[in-house]
Amino acid sequence: MGYDALLWLSFGGPEGPDEVMPFLENVTRGRGVPRERLLEVAEHYQHFGGVSPINRLNRAAIAAVEKQLAAESIGLPVHFGNRNWAPMVEDTLAGMKEAGVRRALVFPTSAYGGYSACRQYDEDIERARTAVGDHAPELVKLRQFFDHPLFVAAVADAVRAAHAKLGDRPGTRTVFTAHSIPESADLASGPPSEGGRRYSSQIAEAARLVAAEAGIAEYDVVWQSRSGPPQIPWLEPDIVDHIDALHAQGVDSVVVSPIGFVADHLEVIWDLDNEAADRAAEHGMAFARAATPDADPRFAEMVVELVREHLSDAPARKLSPFPSAGCTVNGAPCAVSCCEPPRRPTR
Numbered sequence: 485m486g487y488d489a490l491l492w493l494s495f496g497g498p499e500g501p502d503e504v505m506p507f508l509e510n511v512t513r514g515r516g517v518p519r520e521r522l523l524e525v526a527e528h529y530q531h532f533g534g535v536s537p538i539n540r541l542n543r544a545a546i547a548a549v550e551k552q553l554a555a556e557s558i559g560l561p562v563h564f565g566n567r568n569w570a571p572m573v574e575d576t577l578a579g580m581k582e583a584g585v586r587r588a589l590v591f592p593t594s595a596y597g598g599y600s601a602c603r604q605y606d607e608d609i610e611r612a613r614t615a616v617g618d619h620a621p622e623l624v625k626l627r628q629f630f631d632h633p634l635f636v637a638a639v640a641d642a643v644r645a646a647h648a649k650l651g652d653r654p655g656t657r658t659v660f661t662a663h664s665i666p667e668s669a670d671l672a673s674g675p676p677s678e679g680g681r682r683y684s685s686q687i688a689e690a691a692r693l694v695a696a697e698a699g700i701a702e703y704d705v706v707w708q709s710r711s712g713p714p715q716i717p718w719l720e721p722d723i724v725d726h727i728d729a730l731h732a733q734g735v736d737s738v739v740v741s742p743i744g745f746v747a748d749h750l751e752v753i754w755d756l757d758n759e760a761a762d763r764a765a766e767h768g769m770a771f772a773r774a775a776t777p778d779a780d781p782r783f784a785e786m787v788v789e790l791v792r793e794h795l796s797d798a799p800a801r802k803l804s805p806f807p808s809a810g811c812t813v814n815g816a817p818c819a820v821s822c823c824e825p826p827r828r829p830t831r
Protein backbone atom coordinates (compact mmCIF):
# COMPACT_ATOMS: atom_id res chain seq x y z
CA MET A 485 0.00 0.00 0.00
CA GLY A 486 1.26 3.47 -0.86
CA TYR A 487 0.94 6.85 0.78
CA ASP A 488 -1.75 9.52 0.33
CA ALA A 489 -0.17 12.53 2.05
CA LEU A 490 2.75 14.08 3.92
CA LEU A 491 2.16 15.44 7.41
CA TRP A 492 4.53 18.25 8.42
CA LEU A 493 4.77 17.94 12.21
CA SER A 494 6.26 20.80 14.21
CA PHE A 495 6.42 22.48 17.60
CA GLY A 496 4.07 25.43 17.08
CA GLY A 497 4.32 28.95 18.43
CA PRO A 498 2.04 31.86 19.36
CA GLU A 499 0.86 34.34 16.73
CA GLY A 500 -0.26 37.20 18.99
CA PRO A 501 0.27 38.60 22.49
CA ASP A 502 -2.76 36.85 23.98
CA GLU A 503 -1.58 33.49 22.71
CA VAL A 504 1.77 33.53 24.53
CA MET A 505 0.77 32.29 27.99
CA PRO A 506 -1.69 29.63 26.76
CA PHE A 507 1.01 28.41 24.34
CA LEU A 508 3.62 28.24 27.11
CA GLU A 509 1.17 26.38 29.33
CA ASN A 510 0.68 23.83 26.55
CA VAL A 511 4.46 23.44 26.13
CA THR A 512 5.22 23.00 29.80
CA ARG A 513 2.16 21.09 30.98
CA GLY A 514 3.40 18.66 33.62
CA ARG A 515 7.06 19.31 32.82
CA GLY A 516 8.28 20.91 36.00
CA VAL A 517 9.37 24.20 34.40
CA PRO A 518 9.43 26.84 37.16
CA ARG A 519 6.79 29.59 36.93
CA GLU A 520 9.49 32.32 36.95
CA ARG A 521 11.09 30.76 33.88
CA LEU A 522 7.72 30.77 32.12
CA LEU A 523 7.20 34.48 32.82
CA GLU A 524 10.73 35.23 31.65
CA VAL A 525 10.19 33.32 28.40
CA ALA A 526 6.80 35.02 27.91
CA GLU A 527 8.67 38.31 27.94
CA HIS A 528 11.00 37.10 25.17
CA TYR A 529 7.93 36.44 23.00
CA GLN A 530 6.43 39.85 23.87
CA HIS A 531 9.57 41.54 22.44
CA PHE A 532 8.26 40.30 19.09
CA GLY A 533 4.64 41.35 19.64
CA GLY A 534 3.81 37.88 20.97
CA VAL A 535 4.49 36.34 17.57
CA SER A 536 6.92 33.51 17.08
CA PRO A 537 8.20 33.26 13.51
CA ILE A 538 7.99 29.46 13.66
CA ASN A 539 4.56 28.98 12.03
CA ARG A 540 5.37 31.40 9.21
CA LEU A 541 8.70 29.65 8.62
CA ASN A 542 7.02 26.25 8.58
CA ARG A 543 4.48 27.47 6.05
CA ALA A 544 7.28 28.82 3.84
CA ALA A 545 9.23 25.56 4.12
CA ILE A 546 6.09 23.60 3.27
CA ALA A 547 5.56 25.74 0.17
CA ALA A 548 9.12 24.95 -0.93
CA VAL A 549 8.53 21.23 -0.35
CA GLU A 550 5.25 21.34 -2.29
CA LYS A 551 7.13 22.89 -5.20
CA GLN A 552 9.83 20.24 -5.01
CA LEU A 553 7.24 17.44 -4.86
CA ALA A 554 5.56 18.87 -7.95
CA ALA A 555 8.91 19.19 -9.72
CA GLU A 556 9.52 15.49 -9.04
CA SER A 557 5.93 14.58 -10.04
CA ILE A 558 5.10 13.21 -6.59
CA GLY A 559 1.41 13.75 -5.97
CA LEU A 560 1.37 13.96 -2.18
CA PRO A 561 -0.58 16.82 -0.55
CA VAL A 562 1.17 18.33 2.48
CA HIS A 563 -0.70 18.91 5.76
CA PHE A 564 0.63 21.01 8.66
CA GLY A 565 0.12 20.18 12.34
CA ASN A 566 1.80 21.21 15.59
CA ARG A 567 2.31 19.83 19.07
CA ASN A 568 1.66 22.99 21.04
CA TRP A 569 -0.28 25.51 18.97
CA ALA A 570 -2.71 25.90 16.11
CA PRO A 571 -2.91 24.19 13.75
CA MET A 572 -2.86 21.41 16.35
CA VAL A 573 -1.91 18.03 14.95
CA GLU A 574 -5.09 16.44 16.34
CA ASP A 575 -7.19 18.81 14.20
CA THR A 576 -4.95 18.39 11.17
CA LEU A 577 -5.20 14.62 11.37
CA ALA A 578 -8.99 14.80 11.70
CA GLY A 579 -9.04 16.86 8.49
CA MET A 580 -6.75 14.36 6.78
CA LYS A 581 -9.11 11.52 7.68
CA GLU A 582 -12.04 13.57 6.33
CA ALA A 583 -10.09 14.06 3.11
CA GLY A 584 -9.77 10.30 2.77
CA VAL A 585 -6.11 9.93 3.76
CA ARG A 586 -5.41 6.37 4.87
CA ARG A 587 -1.66 6.35 5.15
CA ALA A 588 0.72 9.30 5.39
CA LEU A 589 4.40 9.97 5.84
CA VAL A 590 5.35 12.35 8.65
CA PHE A 591 8.20 14.86 8.52
CA PRO A 592 9.11 16.04 12.05
CA THR A 593 10.97 19.36 12.08
CA SER A 594 13.84 18.03 14.15
CA ALA A 595 16.96 16.32 12.84
CA TYR A 596 17.96 14.46 16.00
CA GLY A 597 17.13 11.67 18.42
CA GLY A 598 16.28 12.00 22.09
CA TYR A 599 13.05 12.53 23.97
CA SER A 600 12.34 16.20 23.08
CA ALA A 601 13.73 15.95 19.55
CA CYS A 602 12.23 12.62 18.48
CA ARG A 603 10.18 10.57 20.93
CA GLN A 604 7.89 13.49 21.81
CA TYR A 605 6.91 13.68 18.13
CA ASP A 606 6.04 9.98 18.35
CA GLU A 607 3.83 10.81 21.32
CA ASP A 608 2.18 13.55 19.23
CA ILE A 609 1.46 11.00 16.49
CA GLU A 610 0.00 8.56 18.98
CA ARG A 611 -2.10 11.24 20.71
CA ALA A 612 -3.45 12.59 17.43
CA ARG A 613 -4.40 9.11 16.22
CA THR A 614 -6.15 8.37 19.49
CA ALA A 615 -8.03 11.68 19.27
CA VAL A 616 -9.16 10.91 15.74
CA GLY A 617 -10.33 7.43 16.73
CA ASP A 618 -11.55 4.80 14.30
CA HIS A 619 -9.90 4.77 10.88
CA ALA A 620 -7.22 7.26 11.93
CA PRO A 621 -4.68 7.47 9.11
CA GLU A 622 -1.64 5.28 9.55
CA LEU A 623 1.40 7.51 10.14
CA VAL A 624 4.94 6.59 9.18
CA LYS A 625 7.58 8.98 10.51
CA LEU A 626 10.60 9.82 8.36
CA ARG A 627 14.04 9.13 9.79
CA GLN A 628 16.40 11.48 11.62
CA PHE A 629 18.39 13.58 9.16
CA PHE A 630 21.25 15.19 11.13
CA ASP A 631 23.79 13.42 8.91
CA HIS A 632 21.99 13.80 5.56
CA PRO A 633 24.41 15.29 3.01
CA LEU A 634 21.91 17.99 1.97
CA PHE A 635 21.35 19.09 5.60
CA VAL A 636 25.10 19.16 6.23
CA ALA A 637 25.75 21.08 3.00
CA ALA A 638 23.10 23.71 3.77
CA VAL A 639 24.38 24.30 7.31
CA ALA A 640 28.00 24.37 6.11
CA ASP A 641 27.20 27.04 3.52
CA ALA A 642 25.43 29.10 6.18
CA VAL A 643 28.52 28.85 8.39
CA ARG A 644 30.73 29.94 5.49
CA ALA A 645 28.39 32.87 4.79
CA ALA A 646 28.57 33.97 8.45
CA HIS A 647 32.36 33.90 8.31
CA ALA A 648 32.23 35.95 5.12
CA LYS A 649 30.02 38.50 6.88
CA LEU A 650 32.86 39.01 9.35
CA GLY A 651 35.27 39.44 6.43
CA ASP A 652 36.69 35.94 6.93
CA ARG A 653 38.54 37.35 9.87
CA PRO A 654 41.41 35.10 11.01
CA GLY A 655 41.00 33.65 14.49
CA THR A 656 37.21 33.64 14.34
CA ARG A 657 35.91 30.76 16.43
CA THR A 658 33.02 28.68 15.11
CA VAL A 659 30.57 27.66 17.84
CA PHE A 660 27.73 25.21 17.24
CA THR A 661 24.77 25.32 19.60
CA ALA A 662 21.78 23.10 20.26
CA HIS A 663 18.95 23.17 22.78
CA SER A 664 20.19 22.03 26.16
CA ILE A 665 18.35 19.11 27.73
CA PRO A 666 18.67 17.58 31.20
CA GLU A 667 21.75 15.34 31.61
CA SER A 668 19.35 12.56 32.57
CA ALA A 669 17.45 13.00 29.28
CA ASP A 670 20.69 12.86 27.30
CA LEU A 671 21.77 9.71 29.15
CA ALA A 672 18.38 8.16 28.38
CA SER A 673 18.45 9.15 24.69
CA GLY A 674 18.74 6.30 22.20
CA PRO A 675 18.16 2.64 23.03
CA PRO A 676 19.72 1.39 26.29
CA SER A 677 21.80 -1.13 24.29
CA GLU A 678 23.73 1.84 22.85
CA GLY A 679 24.44 3.33 26.25
CA GLY A 680 22.50 6.57 25.81
CA ARG A 681 23.65 10.07 24.84
CA ARG A 682 22.30 9.67 21.32
CA TYR A 683 21.22 13.33 21.29
CA SER A 684 24.56 14.89 22.25
CA SER A 685 26.49 12.36 20.11
CA GLN A 686 24.42 13.21 17.04
CA ILE A 687 24.87 16.95 17.66
CA ALA A 688 28.63 16.38 17.96
CA GLU A 689 28.64 14.32 14.77
CA ALA A 690 26.63 16.89 12.81
CA ALA A 691 29.03 19.62 13.99
CA ARG A 692 32.01 17.52 12.92
CA LEU A 693 30.50 16.90 9.47
CA VAL A 694 29.62 20.56 8.96
CA ALA A 695 33.02 21.78 10.15
CA ALA A 696 34.75 19.33 7.80
CA GLU A 697 32.59 20.44 4.87
CA ALA A 698 33.21 24.12 5.65
CA GLY A 699 36.95 23.53 6.11
CA ILE A 700 36.95 24.58 9.77
CA ALA A 701 39.55 22.98 12.00
CA GLU A 702 38.71 24.51 15.36
CA TYR A 703 35.18 24.67 16.70
CA ASP A 704 33.15 24.14 19.87
CA VAL A 705 29.80 22.52 20.61
CA VAL A 706 27.76 24.26 23.32
CA TRP A 707 24.15 24.50 24.50
CA GLN A 708 21.41 27.09 24.80
CA SER A 709 17.96 27.87 26.17
CA ARG A 710 18.00 25.65 29.27
CA SER A 711 14.83 25.89 31.32
CA GLY A 712 14.93 23.49 34.25
CA PRO A 713 15.38 24.43 37.90
CA PRO A 714 19.07 25.18 38.66
CA GLN A 715 19.55 22.15 40.93
CA ILE A 716 18.96 19.77 38.00
CA PRO A 717 22.03 19.32 35.76
CA TRP A 718 21.53 20.15 32.05
CA LEU A 719 24.03 19.91 29.17
CA GLU A 720 26.69 22.62 29.50
CA PRO A 721 28.33 25.02 28.83
CA ASP A 722 25.69 27.57 27.93
CA ILE A 723 26.43 29.70 24.84
CA VAL A 724 26.49 32.98 26.80
CA ASP A 725 28.95 31.61 29.40
CA HIS A 726 30.99 30.20 26.55
CA ILE A 727 31.31 33.62 24.96
CA ASP A 728 32.76 34.86 28.28
CA ALA A 729 35.18 31.93 28.26
CA LEU A 730 36.26 32.62 24.67
CA HIS A 731 36.81 36.28 25.50
CA ALA A 732 38.95 35.25 28.48
CA GLN A 733 41.03 33.10 26.10
CA GLY A 734 41.61 36.10 23.85
CA VAL A 735 39.21 35.11 21.06
CA ASP A 736 37.79 38.33 19.59
CA SER A 737 35.48 37.06 16.88
CA VAL A 738 32.82 34.35 16.83
CA VAL A 739 30.42 32.66 14.40
CA VAL A 740 27.48 30.88 16.04
CA SER A 741 25.62 28.13 14.16
CA PRO A 742 22.38 26.86 15.76
CA ILE A 743 22.89 23.37 14.39
CA GLY A 744 20.28 21.92 16.75
CA PHE A 745 17.40 23.72 15.00
CA VAL A 746 16.08 23.84 11.47
CA ALA A 747 14.44 27.31 11.61
CA ASP A 748 15.07 30.79 13.02
CA HIS A 749 12.39 30.44 15.68
CA LEU A 750 12.24 32.31 18.93
CA GLU A 751 15.09 30.57 20.72
CA VAL A 752 17.36 31.52 17.83
CA ILE A 753 16.29 35.13 17.41
CA TRP A 754 16.14 35.81 21.15
CA ASP A 755 18.71 33.61 22.85
CA LEU A 756 21.33 34.01 20.11
CA ASP A 757 20.60 37.20 18.17
CA ASN A 758 19.93 39.14 21.38
CA GLU A 759 21.45 37.51 24.45
CA ALA A 760 24.55 35.92 22.93
CA ALA A 761 25.13 38.79 20.49
CA ASP A 762 24.82 41.36 23.31
CA ARG A 763 27.35 39.50 25.46
CA ALA A 764 29.79 39.36 22.55
CA ALA A 765 29.29 43.11 21.98
CA GLU A 766 29.98 43.81 25.68
CA HIS A 767 33.35 42.13 25.20
CA GLY A 768 33.96 44.00 21.95
CA MET A 769 33.91 40.72 20.03
CA ALA A 770 32.78 40.45 16.42
CA PHE A 771 29.72 38.20 16.16
CA ALA A 772 27.75 36.62 13.34
CA ARG A 773 24.99 34.07 13.59
CA ALA A 774 24.74 31.50 10.81
CA ALA A 775 21.34 30.90 9.23
CA THR A 776 19.32 27.76 9.93
CA PRO A 777 18.79 25.50 6.90
CA ASP A 778 15.01 25.59 6.33
CA ALA A 779 15.07 28.32 3.66
CA ASP A 780 17.89 26.70 1.69
CA PRO A 781 16.53 24.91 -1.40
CA ARG A 782 18.53 21.85 -0.39
CA PHE A 783 16.35 21.48 2.69
CA ALA A 784 13.22 20.94 0.59
CA GLU A 785 15.21 18.64 -1.68
CA MET A 786 16.24 16.63 1.38
CA VAL A 787 12.66 16.31 2.63
CA VAL A 788 11.57 14.99 -0.75
CA GLU A 789 14.54 12.64 -0.84
CA LEU A 790 13.49 11.26 2.57
CA VAL A 791 9.99 10.79 1.13
CA ARG A 792 11.41 8.97 -1.88
CA GLU A 793 13.21 6.52 0.42
CA HIS A 794 9.69 5.25 1.15
CA LEU A 795 8.03 5.67 -2.24
CA SER A 796 10.69 4.26 -4.50
CA ASP A 797 13.40 2.78 -2.30
CA ALA A 798 15.72 5.70 -2.99
CA PRO A 799 19.01 5.03 -1.18
CA ALA A 800 19.24 6.41 2.38
CA ARG A 801 22.04 8.91 1.95
CA LYS A 802 23.87 9.60 5.19
CA LEU A 803 27.37 10.76 6.05
CA SER A 804 27.85 9.23 9.51
CA PRO A 805 28.18 5.62 10.59
CA PHE A 806 25.43 6.18 13.18
CA PRO A 807 22.42 3.91 12.77
CA SER A 808 19.48 5.46 10.96
CA ALA A 809 16.73 5.98 13.53
CA GLY A 810 13.42 7.70 14.15
CA CYS A 811 11.45 6.00 11.40
CA THR A 812 8.55 4.28 13.13
CA VAL A 813 4.88 3.55 12.52
CA ASN A 814 2.01 5.15 14.47
CA GLY A 815 4.25 6.65 17.14
CA ALA A 816 5.99 3.46 18.21
CA PRO A 817 9.33 4.12 19.93
CA CYS A 818 12.48 3.43 17.88
CA ALA A 819 13.39 0.50 20.11
CA VAL A 820 12.29 -0.92 23.43
CA SER A 821 12.89 1.76 26.08
CA CYS A 822 14.36 4.21 23.53
CA CYS A 823 14.18 7.77 24.95
CA GLU A 824 11.78 6.96 27.76
CA PRO A 825 9.82 10.05 28.81
CA PRO A 826 11.74 11.78 31.62
CA ARG A 827 10.51 11.43 35.18
CA ARG A 828 9.21 14.87 36.08
CA PRO A 829 9.62 16.44 39.48
CA THR A 830 6.39 16.08 41.45
CA ARG A 831 5.22 19.24 43.13
Ligand SMILES: CC1=C(CCC(=O)O)c2cc3nc(cc4[nH]c(cc5[nH]c(cc1n2)c(C)c5CCC(=O)O)c(CCC(=O)O)c4C)C(CCC(=O)O)=C3C
Nearest residue numbers: 495497511515525536538594600601663665711749750751
Ligand atom coordinates in the same frame (compact mmCIF):
# COMPACT_ATOMS: atom_id res chain seq x y z
C1 LIG B 1 15.74 19.41 22.11
C2 LIG B 1 14.75 20.56 21.96
C3 LIG B 1 14.39 21.19 20.78
C4 LIG B 1 14.89 20.87 19.40
C5 LIG B 1 14.03 19.84 18.71
C6 LIG B 1 12.78 20.43 18.09
O1 LIG B 1 12.91 21.43 17.36
O2 LIG B 1 11.70 19.91 18.35
C7 LIG B 1 13.43 22.20 21.13
C8 LIG B 1 12.78 23.04 20.21
C9 LIG B 1 11.90 24.10 20.50
N1 LIG B 1 11.56 24.55 21.75
C10 LIG B 1 10.68 25.60 21.60
C11 LIG B 1 10.07 26.30 22.68
C12 LIG B 1 10.14 25.95 24.02
N2 LIG B 1 10.83 24.89 24.57
C13 LIG B 1 10.64 24.86 25.94
C14 LIG B 1 11.15 23.95 26.84
C15 LIG B 1 12.03 22.89 26.55
N3 LIG B 1 12.58 22.58 25.31
C16 LIG B 1 13.38 21.45 25.43
C17 LIG B 1 14.11 20.84 24.39
C18 LIG B 1 14.03 21.18 23.03
N4 LIG B 1 13.25 22.18 22.49
C19 LIG B 1 13.32 21.02 26.80
C20 LIG B 1 14.02 19.81 27.35
C21 LIG B 1 12.49 21.91 27.48
C22 LIG B 1 12.09 21.87 28.96
C23 LIG B 1 10.67 21.47 29.17
C24 LIG B 1 10.39 20.10 28.59
O3 LIG B 1 10.97 19.12 29.08
O4 LIG B 1 9.60 20.02 27.63
C25 LIG B 1 9.76 25.95 26.27
C26 LIG B 1 9.23 26.26 27.67
C27 LIG B 1 9.82 27.50 28.22
C28 LIG B 1 11.31 27.38 28.43
O5 LIG B 1 11.67 26.85 29.45
O6 LIG B 1 12.07 27.77 27.55
C29 LIG B 1 9.48 26.63 25.07
C30 LIG B 1 8.61 27.86 24.91
C31 LIG B 1 10.45 25.84 20.20
C32 LIG B 1 9.50 26.90 19.61
C33 LIG B 1 10.11 28.26 19.69
C34 LIG B 1 9.18 29.30 19.10
O7 LIG B 1 8.08 29.48 19.60
O8 LIG B 1 9.57 29.93 18.11
C35 LIG B 1 11.20 24.91 19.53
C36 LIG B 1 11.32 24.70 18.03
Ligand SMILES: [Fe+2]
Nearest residue numbers: 600663709751
Ligand atom coordinates in the same frame (compact mmCIF):
# COMPACT_ATOMS: atom_id res chain seq x y z
FE1 LIG C 1 12.23 23.68 23.53
